[in-house]
Amino acid sequence: LVQSHGMNPILNRIDPYNGSVWAVAEAMANYVAVGGDPKTALLINNYIWPFPDEEAMGSLDKSVDAVVDCMNALKRPVISGKDSLSSTYRSNDGKTVIKIPPVLCISVFGKIPDVEKTVSSDIKNVGSTLCLVGKMDANMGGSTYYDINGMVGNEVPKVDLETLPKVLNGVHEAIKSGEILSAHDVSEGGVIGAVSEMAFGGDCGVELSLDSQLQRSDMFLLNETAGMFIVEVKDEETARRLFGNLPHMILGKTTEDKQIKVKIGE
Numbered sequence: 001l002v003q004s005h006g007m008n009p010i011l012n013r014i015d016p017y018n019g020s021v022w023a024v025a026e027a028m029a030n031y032v033a034v035g036g037d038p039k040t041a042l043l044i045n046n047y048i049w050p051f052p053d054e055e056a057m058g059s060l061d062k063s064v065d066a067v068v069d070c071m072n073a074l075k076r077p078v079i080s081g082k083d084s085l086s087s088t089y090r091s092n093d094g095k096t097v098i099k100i101p102p103v104l105c106i107s108v109f110g111k112i113p114d115v116e117k118t119v120s121s122d123i124k125n126v127g128s129t130l131c132l133v134g135k136m137d138a139n140m141g142g143s144t145y146y147d148i149n150g151m152v153g154n155e156v157p158k159v160d161l162e163t164l165p166k167v168l169n170g171v172h173e174a175i176k177s178g179e180i181l182s183a184h185d186v187s188e189g190g191v192i193g194a195v196s197e198m199a200f201g202g203d204c205g206v207e208l209s210l211d212s213q214l215q216r217s218d219m220f221l222l223n224e225t226a227g228m229f230i231v232e233v234k235d236e237e238t239a240r241r242l243f244g245n246l247p248h249m250i251l252g253k254t255t256e257d258k259q260i261k262v263k264i265g266e
Contacts, residue, residue: 002118004030006106006226008188010142011156013101016059018156019142020066020104025159025226027106028074028168029134029185033229035118035175036110038074038168044107045081050099051088059102060085067104073161074168119175121184121194122201123232123254128181130198130206130251131239132191133171134228135163138219144188145222157225164227167246171229174242182232190222194230195251196260205259208252212265221262 006027011019024043032038045067050056071078087100112118137160140146141153174180182202184194199206214220233239236250255261 002031002034002036002110002112004036004108006030007103008142009101009103010152012059012063012104014141014152014154015156016062016102017066018158020063021070021159021161022157022226023104023106024067024070025164026185026187027108028164029227029229031108031110032168032172033119033121033183033185035112036108036172037112038076038165038172041076041108041110043071043076043078044109045078046105046107047081047083047085048087048100048103048105049083049085050102052085056085056099056102063102063104069161074165117176119180119183120201121182121198123198123204124181124202125232126204126254126256128232128254129235129239130195130208130254131231131233131243132228132249132251133231133243133246134167134186134225135160135247136220136223136228137225138223140219140223143190143222143224144193145190145218157223159225159227163247167227167229170243170246171231174231177242179233179238179242180231181234184230185226186224186228186230187226188224190224191228191230192221192260192262198230198232199254199260202254203258205255205257205261206252207255207261207263210262210264214264217262217264
């Protein structure tokens with residue numbers, strides 16, 4: 001059984017619709033990254049919301065719209081769920097009212113026919129190629145990067161629902177081929193966060209080589225668009241053969257030296 005979850009309350013607070021799409025994309029990508037088949041996935045939604053006043057009902061309506069749009073785009077059902085529309089604290093004198101941010105937790109479940117075909121996130125070999133697969137949105141609102149710099153942002157990463165199913169299916173087919181050595185979905189912490197966790201797990205280093213024309217390397221490395229993957233493959237030729245029809249980018253190589261290095265142009 002494969003089981004995964006997607007949730008990011010700060011994104012729902014900024015943008016209930018796109019934050020909810022992000023949660024679905026994260027859960028689906030997390031599910032696919034270990035070997036789950038997106039065409040047989042089943043979803044469950046859990047809405048944890050403040051008491052349903054006008055503001056809370058408005059954001060809930062947007063969140064439900066997002067889940068329905070995701071079901072239609074992915075052609076997968078939400079088979080069950082729960083709502084908890086009571087997460088508001090009121091003091092005895094009525095002067096203090098504290099509402100939690102709107103929280104959507106999406107859970108994804110599915111069977112995997114052969115447990116030996118699962119893929120883990122730890123890097124397996126020194127000298128292999130790391131590739132980013134998926135469509136990145138430039139918005140950074142609600143990101144860890146903004147948070148540690150005391151910011152929130154107004155625009156959250158928008159997941160392209162036309163591209164997402166193609167990426168999920170493409171990565172799954174590549175995993176089935178046995179040519180994906182390790183895989184990690186992108187979520188909080190962004191691209192470099194996922195790469196770092198892969199390196200820690202593999203007890204090795206990485207050297208990323210980015211295009212010198214990249215306007216903001218920090219905004220690229222710390223981007224948190226859900227539905228993207230970091231995958232380890234044998235070499236660049238394998239990456240291009242597997243992902244030639246999908247948005248993808250060669251990031252660099254794994255190294256024996258246990259350092260994370262990023263090179264931009266020269």
